[in-house]
Amino acid sequence: MFENQERTHLEELGEFGLINHLTKNIKLTQKSTIKGVGDDAAVLDHAGKKLLVSTDMLLEGIHFDLAYTPLKHLGYKAIQVNLSDIYAMNGTASQVTVSIGMSSKFPLEAIEELYEGIYLACDNYNVDLVGGDTTASKQGLVISVTVLGYADEKDIVYRNTAEEGDLICVSGDLGGAYTGLQLLEREKLVYIENPNIQPDLEGKDYIVERQLKPEARKDIIDLLKELDVKPTSMIDVSDGLASELLHICKQSNKGCNLYEEKIPVDPMTYETAREFGLDPTVCALSGGEDYELLFTVKQAEYDKIKFKMDFTIIGYITEPNAGCNLITKSGNVHPLKAQGWNAFGSQA
Numbered sequence: 001m002f003e004n005q006e007r008t009h010l011e012e013l014g015e016f017g018l019i020n021h022l023t024k025n026i027k028l029t030q031k032s033t034i035k036g037v038g039d040d041a042a043v044l045d046h047a048g049k050k051l052l053v054s055t056d057m058l059l060e061g062i063h064f065d066l067a068y069t070p071l072k073h074l075g076y077k078a079i080q081v082n083l084s085d086i087y088a089m090n091g092t093a094s095q096v097t098v099s100i101g102m103s104s105k106f107p108l109e110a111i112e113e114l115y116e117g118i119y120l121a122c123d124n125y126n127v128d129l130v131g132g133d134t135t136a137s138k139q140g141l142v143i144s145v146t147v148l149g150y151a152d153e154k155d156i157v158y159r160n161t162a163e164e165g166d167l168i169c170v171s172g173d174l175g176g177a178y179t180g181l182q183l184l185e186r187e188k189l190v191y192i193e194n195p196n197i198q199p200d201l202e203g204k205d206y207i208v209e210r211q212l213k214p215e216a217r218k219d220i221i222d223l224l225k226e227l228d229v230k231p232t233s234m235i236d237v238s239d240g241l242a243s244e245l246l247h248i249c250k251q252s253n254k255g256c257n258l259y260e261e262k263i264p265v266d267p268m269t270y271e272t273a274r275e276f277g278l279d280p281t282v283c284a285l286s287g288g289e290d291y292e293l294l295f296t297v298k299q300a301e302y303d304k305i306k307f308k309m310d311f312t313i314i315g316y317i318t319e320p321n322a323g324c325n326l327i328t329k330s331g332n333v334h335p336l337k338a339q340g341w342n343a344f345g346s347q348a
Contacts, residue, residue: 075117178287
């Protein structure tokens with residue numbers, strides 16, 4: 001039916017280009033819809049609180065490889081990546097729904113293992129599993145999770161509200177999930193060549209766990225409340241630091257200066273990246289799947305956060321004409337580029 005029509009390949013648009021293309025003509029008609037497409041979660045007016053809603057889908061062969069991903073870890077991760085979106089809005093996650101598509105190759109015991117991880121994540125984060133769907137799949141395992149949360153309107157933090165002079169902060173450390181993935185992929189290839197060789201993951205627990213069993217940073221939201229600090233903008237780091245910071249700058253119509261020497265990289269991440277001939281900074285900028293929180297705060301809040309080990313100040317927001325820049329350890333200035341995950345192309 002498309003023989004006589006012009007064809008546009010999805011990889012030409014990229015994931016975010018496709019989203020923009022499909023959503024550019026959406027018109028909101030419901031008074032209860034406060035925020036629709038364009039942020040980490042939708043915002044709805046519900047019973048005096050704003051309702052937060054976000055959905056993610058994980059596909060076998062695209063987002064995970066069952067050759068080295070335990071099903072219990074996968075169930076846990078599927079919940080975490082969704083909770084992270086609610087925390088990125090400075091909200092409280094409260095319920096999830098989980099839908100799965102599976103082929104006949106999965107026995108009941110395998111699905112039970114998957115749900116063990118799901119239930120563990122819900123229990124650890126005080127979230128109720130309130131519904132979902134199951135169906136047959138010819139394309140391998142498919143997991144779709146929708147998370148519901150809430151917040152007072154005054155507490156919600158968006159991506160598009162960063163101001164010139166704001167400090168750029170990030171929780172935890174970056175690049176660990178990506179280097180963990182490289183390690184798992186290497187051991188998978190070794191196993192394929194010789195199934196008698198056991199995986200060599202000794203001493204690499206931290207980065208393997210960063211990839212297989214990430215933790216959403218609810219603790220950072222709790223800490224910011226404790227410090228009486230409300231970020232001026234926020235996003236979770238799912239596609240790489242560079243991509244997420246550019247989202248904030250584009251939607252806030254601002255520029256930024258990001259300092260390479262300030263980007264937090266764990267020593268194990270650094271050493272493993274070097275083992276693979278990778279630049280640890282590139283792993284942090286473009287690797288993705290760290291699920292840390294990237295946020296901006298007013299300079300006046302500096303004294304409240306300067307000694308906190310839970311997050312790091314890595315730069316500041318500038319006026320839009322200054323552009324988005326990475327200042328290297330040697331002092332050189334380069335345009336900040338997003339080279340993270342592209343669902344319809346390849347990963348840098």
